Amino acid sequence: MKRRLLLVPALAAVALGAGGAYAAATGDDDASETPVTGSALDRASAVALGHAGGGRVTGSEAGDEQGAYEIEVTRPDGSQVDVHLDTSFRVLGTEDDGADETEN
Numbered sequence: 001m002k003r004r005l006l007l008v009p010a011l012a013a014v015a016l017g018a019g020g021a022y023a024a025a026t027g028d029d030d031a032s033e034t035p036v037t038g039s040a041l042d043r044a045s046a047v048a049l050g051h052a053g054g055g056r057v058t059g060s061e062a063g064d065e066q067g068a069y070e071i072e073v074t075r076p077d078g079s080q081v082d083v084h085l086d087t088s089f090r091v092l093g094t095e096d097d098g099a100d101e102t103e104n
Contacts, residue, residue: 036060036069044069048083051091067092 036044045057048071058080059072067084074080080097 033064034062036062036071040069043089044071044085047071047085047089047091048073051083051094052081066095 035041040062041057041060044060048057049055052073052075055073055075057071058074061070062068064070064084066082068087069085069089071083071085072080073083082095082097084092084094086092
């Protein structure tokens with residue numbers, strides 16, 4: 001009985017480790033992303049929407065590898081663009097869904 005009780009936590013640890021390894025291997029880092037909130041989200045959204053030519057904000061990330069803020073905009077035609085901003089809310093570049101990043 002004791003062996004079975006010890007086996008369950010060990011299997012759970014292995015499963016969690018495998019899930020983390022899978023996320024790292026597939027680039028699925030959504031779980032570690034920190035969304036932009038509050039007034040920073042309001043300001044970053046306004047800049048990103050203006051730069052993208054309208055649409056709606058469908059995602060955000062604070063402190064990503066391309067800048068201080070990343071705002072995902074879904075345009076009226078359904079296309080998506082990520083707008084990267086610095087700490088002063090200046091556009092650093094954009095990345096169309098499925099395309100390479102462009103600098104401004």
